Amino acid sequence: MPDEIVRTERLCCSYRTGRVLEDISISVEAGDYVGIVGPNGSGKSTLVRALMGLSAISDGAASLFGVPCSRFSAWGRIGYLPQSLHLLNPIFPATVAETVGLGLLSLKRFPRRLTAFDRTKVDAILEQLDICDIRSKLIGELSGGQQQRVLLARALVNDPDLLILDEPTAALDPEMRERFYSLMGEINRSRQVTVLLVTHDTGAIGKYASKMLYLDKRMLFYGNFEEFCRSTDMSALFGEYSQHLMCHRH
Numbered sequence: 350m351p352d353e354i355v356r357t358e359r360l361c362c363s364y365r366t367g368r369v370l371e372d373i374s375i376s377v378e379a380g381d382y383v384g385i386v387g388p389n390g391s392g393k394s395t396l397v398r399a400l401m402g403l404s405a406i407s408d409g410a411a412s413l414f415g416v417p418c419s420r421f422s423a424w425g426r427i428g429y430l431p432q433s434l435h436l437l438n439p440i441f442p443a444t445v446a447e448t449v450g451l452g453l454l455s456l457k458r459f460p461r462r463l464t465a466f467d468r469t470k471v472d473a474i475l476e477q478l479d480i481c482d483i484r485s486k487l488i489g490e491l492s493g494g495q496q497q498r499v500l501l502a503r504a505l506v507n508d509p510d511l512l513i514l515d516e517p518t519a520a521l522d523p524e525m526r527e528r529f530y531s532l533m534g535e536i537n538r539s540r541q542v543t544v545l546l547v548t549h550d551t552g553a554i555g556k557y558a559s560k561m562l563y564l565d566k567r568m569l570f571y572g573n574f575e576e577f578c579r580s581t582d583m584s585a586l587f588g589e590y591s592q593h594l595m596c597h598r599h
């Protein structure tokens with residue numbers, strides 16, 4: 350029986366303005382690659398933020414690696430890329446390599462120092478994401494797409510067991526986007542890393558996702574990719590054209 354990495358039971362989330370997520374029950378197993386889709390404002394970011402303890406859970410329950418999110422502390426097992434890049438302080442005087450290294454430092458006890466092995470890990474991920482040439486630049490000097498790659502590198506440098514990515518390709522050019530998806534697919538397959546990916550990039554997600562979650566405040570679909578493609582409910586909601594683009598696995 351595969352390990353359960355994420356579980357939610359009748360999860361509800363509210364902001365001051367009211368309830369935005371209702372009755373979400375999902376089970377994500379080790380090695381799953383879950384595409385989270387739905388219209389703007391449907392609660393996708395709220396769901397992943399709730400898992401990360403960044404949005405309040407108003408009802409129901411959620412757990413990570415079998416531990417309730419409220420008590421979860423093994424954050425090193427999770428690589429998280431938030432949707433808003435403004436979390437990256439543009440005047441923070443750190444270079445690209447230092448920012449990626451922070452992903453490793455944050456898990457160490459004092460004295461916090463990068464070892465030679467850590468540095469080779471940073472170098473390897475910079476290379477994978479094609480940002481070696483900007484390694485000495487300050488974060489504030491980068492374009493939005495470059496910043497996104499740096500944050501991705503920081504999320505990946507710890508070799509996480511679970512990757513939670515909220516619209517990770519929004520600022521990437523088409524070539525980098527393709528490279529990103531293929532890298533995620535490879536990490537998922539070869540290292541059995543579980544992936545939760547929020548996206549509007551329906552053309553690309555179909556190539557890789559093993560499960561789909563369609564949200565619109567409520568959970569309108571959660572299941573295997575193949576079931577998603579056969580679902581006439583999803584054709585009606587999602588549009589036959591988008592469903593075809595996704596399911597044809599171009």
Ligand SMILES: Nc1ncnc2c1ncn2[C@@H]1O[C@H](COP(=O)(O)OP(=O)(O)OP(=O)(O)O)[C@@H](O)[C@H]1O
Pocket residue numbers: 364365366369387388389390391392393394395396
């Ligand atoms: N901090 C907040 N305070 C109040 N309401 C919020 C907050 N964050 C999000 N919302 C509201 O919650 C709802 C869900 O937002 P959320 O960002 O989770 O949707 P989403 O599916 O990720 O949207 P998008 O595809 O546009 O990124 C929206 O109606 C949004 O206005």
